[in-house]
Amino acid sequence: MSDRFADQPDGTGEGQDVKATPVAEFGRLQNYSIFGLFGLYEHDFKVDILEPTMLTGANGTGKSTVLRTINWVSRGDWHSLIKTPFKRIILEFEKSRISVDKKSQHDLVVELRRPGYKTKVYNYSDSGEAHEPDFVRYARHYANMGFSREEVAELVLLERDETVQPWQLKHHGNEPGWISSISKSFPALLVSDQRLAPERRKRPKARGAGEAFDVVTAIEMAVHNINEEVQRYKSLYGTASQNLDRNFPRRVFTAMNSQRMFGSHRDISREFQELQDLRSSLAVTGLIDATEVEESISDLPLDNPDSLALISTYLDDTKEKLATFEPLRRRLDPFIEFLRRHYKGKDIRIDQEHGFRISSLRTGEDILPVHLSSGEQQMFVLAHKLLFGSVPGTLVMIDEPELSLHVLWQSSFVEDLTGISEVAGTYFILATHSPTLIAGRTDLRRSLDR
Structure with a gap:
């Protein structure tokens, strides 16, 4: 193993701890090794950071388990x-x-x-067990609501997590x-392969007191999140416009009255024209209204210094106003383009009044996200997770x-991910068999397999 990670006398002192660090402070994962997996396997592989690394192998060799162990280390989920x-x-x-x-x-x-x-060392002990209530009533409740067996299993796991995680925090709060x-x-x-399982979001109770949980499909949640992001950035755009318009004169x-040179x-x-191209792009995406795209200014007296x-x-x-959309546009444009490439015969757009819309190019009728095929929903939810659910430097498995x-x-798919x-x-x-x-x-x- 490389000695570049050996202890070095840097003056930090024996008791000094690594402080809260910025995103991806460790850098990207370059190599993964596991020994004694299931008492049978040893796996060691390099990770490509420019294109997707693809794990292959027969069933039972631990492809999915490898991904889970990496995820658990990232989350600090030593209990799992x-x-x-x-x-x-x-x-x-x-x-x-x-190393673990x-x-x-x-x-x-x-x-x-x-x-x-x-070198920093942490000893984790899991000698106790969380008290887990009887989840049969949860399973029966979700089954009665019409969810499939797979969806019921995922929702029961959500209920379990809400019980176990607080226990973990209580018993291991000295990290x-x-x-x-x-x-x-x-x-x-x-x-995971459960990415279409229902998710839950908070909503006000019927009488407006307190909160309850709605169970919604994954694609409905993704659309909801996109619409919230769009509205948030439109609000930022409106605020920036008001502030700049207030003292424009x-x-x-x-x-x-300045000595500034304004160009020819x-x-x-x-x-x-560059600004108009940006406006047109934002209008096509649906972030601004098409009426905001202006015509040429060639007829204006631009040779006059005051006009300039x-x-x-x-x-x-x-x-400055349009720059408020830039963080969203960088994610939303490739997201919509990704869907347009894969959704044949469908129009994808942001409607000024109704938000994210999918419609048939043949009939013009709107298509509810839950009425898309299973494959189309998979692509939608996956692209949303990749572009809206991760920060730069994230390892996506x-x-x-x-x-x-x-x-x-x-x-x-490899080209899409790249x-x-x-x-x-x-x-x-x-992790794939394909x-x-x-x-x-x-x-x-x-x-x-080796």
Whole structure:
């Protein structure tokens, strides 16, 4: 193992702890090793950060378990990790290394090594058990609501988590800072084959007192989240517009009386056209109304210095207003483009009044998200998780992405993820059985059969 993670006398002192760290402080995961998995397997593979790494292997070799162990380390979910049969796990990052040793059935030792810091060690004990209530009534309740067996199982797990997690926090609230900040230092997202299972969101009770839970489909939740984001950014745009419009006249007169050089007629015309292209793009997406896209300014007296001062101030203001949409546009444009490529015969848009809309190009009628095919819903929920559910530097792990995906979608999936990673700043590990998904990319394949 490389000695770049060895202890170094940096003056931090033996007792100094790693403080709360920025996102992806550890850097990206470069290599994963697990020893004694199920008492049978040892796996070791490198992670590609530019294109998706694809884990292959026969059933039972531990593809899904590998993804889960990485996710549990990221979340600091030692309670789940300790239940998995293994001896040792090593995660090597660009700037650090984490090792997890299972000393006994109830004890883990987590070690962090970083250049310039003393080695940090955390001992986790899980000798107690959470009190878990009888969940049969939850299962019966959800079954009576019409959910499938798979959906009922997922919802019962949600109920279990709400009971077990507070117990974990109570019994393991003495974690050091570097342990509690792992999720920020190493963000990871696991997307499993249950990604279409129902989710829950809070809503006011019928009489307006307190809160209750609504059970909604995953795609309905995704649409709801997108609409909330759109409205939030429109509110920011409106606030920025009001603030700039309030003192626009004063700033125009200040510009007229300044010695600033505002550029030539040609420069102003080019800048205006670039702004119009941005407005048109935002209008196509649905973030602004199409009526905000103006016509040419070629008929205006741009050779006049006062006119140049006026137009330049207007252009600066408009850029600042539209810039409020940029964080959303960077995610929303590729999201909509992704869906348009895969949804044949359907129009995808943001409606100014109703939010996210899907309609038939043939009839013009709206299509409810829950009426999309299972494969179309999978693509929607997956793209939403990748573009809206992760921060830059996140390792996204997808378990059997080929489930419910058309074979043509599988053939372009690696290319799709590579494009998304460029936008979202994420990288990927896939666990797959699909030869179509692999499509000859043996350079990205990591076999667990060896």
